Structure formats: C-alpha cells, structure tokens
Amino acid sequence: MSKPTPISGFPEWTPAQRMIEQYVLDRIRDTFELYGFAPLETRAVEPLDQLLRKGETSKEVYLIRRLQADTDGPAGDDALGLHFDLTVPFARYVLENAGKLQFPFRRYQIQKVWRGERPQEGRYREFLQADIDIVDRDTLAAHHEAEMPLVIGDALRSLPIPPVRIQVNNRKICEGFYRGIGLTDPEAALRAVDKLDKIGPAKVAELLAQTAGASEAQAKACLALAEISAPDASFADAVRALGVSDPLLDEGVEELVRVVETAAAHSPGLCVADLRIARGLDYYTGTVYETQLVGYERFGSICSGGRYDNLASAGATRFPGVGISIGVTRLLGLLFGAGALSVSRDVPTCVLVAVTSEERRAASNRVAEALRSRGVSTEVSPSAAKFGKQIRYAERRGIPYVWFPGADGAADEVKDIRSGEQVAAAAGEWTPPRADLRPLVS
DSSP: OOOOOOOTTOOOOOHHHHHHHHHHHHHHHHHHHHTTOEEOOOOSEEEHHHHTTTSOOGGGOOBOOOSSOOTTSOOOGGGEEEOSSSHHHHHHHHHHHGGGOOSSEEEEEEEEEEOOOOOBTTBOSEEEEEEEEEEOSSOOOTHHHHHHHHHHHHHHHTSSSOOEEEEEEEHHHHHHHHHHTTOSOHHHHHHHHTTHHHHHHHHHHHHHHHHHOOOHHHHHHHHHHHTOEESSTTHHHHHHTTTOOOHHHHHHHHHHHHHHHHHHHHSTTSEEEETTOOOSOTTEEEEEEEEEETTOGGGOOSEEEEEESSSSEETTEEOOEEEEEEEHHHHHHHHHHTTOOOBSOSSSOOEEEOOSOGGGHHHHHHHHHHHHHTTOOEEEOSSOOOHHHHHHHHHHHTOOEEEEOOSTTOOOEEEETTTOOEEEOOTTTOOOOHHHHSOOBO
8 A cells, every 4th residue: 555645735733733622612612602502413425406505616625525426326415525614504404493493593613624725824625614603583682793792702712722803794794885875785895805905905996896897086095995994993983984974874884883892891902893794795784793812813713704695594484693613624724734732742642551461450450440540641551661661651641650560569659750759649549630630722
C-alpha cells in the first residue's frame, strides 16, 4: 500500500488539538444551555433543490451518489447533497415537526457541514459549526435579534482566545436606503456591497452600476452608507445626515439601535454598528452579524448569521427566525496555525499505575479502578519493565504522576515525576491537585 497523503480541506487534528476542540465545544455548549437553547442534530443530506433555493451556488454543494447504482431501485440519490450550513436543514426540520415544537423554539446544533470551496488558512471543505436559532410562528419579536450577540459574546468570552468584536447591521437599513435613492433592485445592490472588503470601493461602484443599475451618484450614496460605523447608537444620526427617507430604513435603524444598546448594557465594546456588513445569502431580512477575532481581522468573520423571515414557510404559515453560527473549525484552525492555543498535556491520563510484575498486574488494575471511581483518569503500565522505563513512558506521554503499588504490606506511593516528590498514598483517599486532574487549555 502506498503512503497515504492528506486531502486538502479536510482537517484531522492531533489528539492534543482534539482535546482543545472538545474543551471549546463543552464551553460553547454550556453557554448555549445557560440561555435555554435545546440540542438538535439533523441529517447530513438534504434535497438538492432545497440546498440551492436560497442564494447558494451549486459549485459549493457536494452531491451524494452511490458508486454502484441500483438500476432496479428507486432513483433520486443524485438529487441529494451534503448540507453546506445548518440553517437550511433546521428550517426544513421546523416545517416537518412544527406540530411537536413549542414556539418560540430555541435550539443549538453542533455538527459538521461540507462546502466545496477552495481550501486556505481558516477555510475548509469539512468543518464544524456551532449554531443557535430562535424561531416562532408567524411573527418573531425583534428583541430576539438583540439577544444573539449576548449569547455569542458570553460563549466566546469563556474561551482562552483573543477578544472578539461583533459587527452588526440591519438589511432593512440597506434596502430602505437603496429604495430611497431610487434603486429598483436592492438585492443586487446588497450583493455588490457585500464584496466591499474583497474588491474595494471602486470595483463595488462598477458592480453597482452593472448589476443594480446604479448611477454614479447612487453608487456614491451606497458607499457613503457603507462607510458608517459606530460603537453606539450615534450611527443613526450619521444615517439620517445622508438625507434619505424611507419607512423600511427608519424601521431598520430603530431595530439596530436596540441591538447596539442592548449589547452595550450587557458587555461594553462587544458590538459595533457597521453598515458595510450585508451578508450575501438572500434569505436574511433584518439584523445581520459578523464577528472578527481581534488580531486576526484579515481572515474575516469567525461567527456570522442574521434574521430571516421567509426561509421556513408552509402555505400561509411562516416561521421567522434569527440565528448565528460559530465556525468552530475555522476559529481553531487560525489559532492552531498561530500557535495561540495549547494544552497542558497530550493525554487525559493523570496517573500511570506501575506494574511490579505481570503476576501482580491484577493489584495494579485494582488501584486504577479505585482512582477512576473517584474521577481520576488512570491507566496501567503496558509492561512490567524496570520502574525507570515505566517512568520514562509516563514522561513521553505527558502523564504527571506514577503510582507504585506497595509490596509485602508496604504502603503504596505516588510520584510527581516533574518535581520528583514521592509520598505514601492510598488509592481510596489520594487526590491530585485540581490543576492536574484534567488537561488545562490555554
């Protein structure tokens, strides 16, 4: 068999990195549940027509196809694709299970997704997302849009990572403004402005003319709106100073003021109103969010989402919602690449129980069982080699303590192999220092 090679865009973490990932997921999950979100997991595949109906391009979707087609069986596998985010599957789940759910329904979902984009630092083809959404039947109160940044701020603040800044905007501001200056295709204008950071103002102005029919003056006004940014509600005065009037614009300004002020009261500096944030997906209708990791701004958003009113509907019944997603793999990939996250040891094991002889392995097993029953991660030495070799095995594994069972009635002893301190101990009583009980992420 030839030596296998990695597949680009499909990360496989080391055991130490995986422990860091699990720690991060536990902290995120704890925060989500503190805010009352219930867990959910949806299937990995969705009908292709559902995946493509809300503004995503077919180039990014992985199709599901059997290697050996069953000519006598039902067709249809070609119409399935791996989900590229968790919002579309969640909307489908709500429609299928609306009669069983209590609204407003709050769910979190931590699951892998697949996207066929060009792999690069912080961008993968297979990656883990951590989503929260709140949906309701027919109407969704605007205060839920103000709650999203609070949850994300608390979740990310619980991690040993650089601070984050959540940029917020409201699509109603943009759409109302574009209508107010006479543009007839506000969605095309939104898609053009969403490329501002990638292609710059001059190219966006050209794109506005080409795709949204904007005149030079209209394009200039669109760019002036996108330049507005403020850490407080003063952005509203800057919008009004542009002299454009539209009811949808006024509604959006009012909603965004509430988001910014709520976030400032909870966590000053967490949110900033940034009117260049548009989010390219068509289904967003209100507040939109993008989150930057301070010091890593050039890599773009590590957490994003927004309000959607029409993603889930059945006949005359709608299920509007608001959601936000943490790109867990994206976040960790950036920090791993920068060497900015570490764990105190490479294995969960706190204690290695030495084996004096193979005939006495059962005694070592009993010590290990007693330690595990008290929550101490323990393994038994794989061989009854000389104690020096067993200690070196623990050192290579990063295990801090070695336990020596007593012989002929002598007391057991445990050794901290970092300091060399060795003391008498009983498996039913001894407890390691709290800092050693579990690997520490920093």
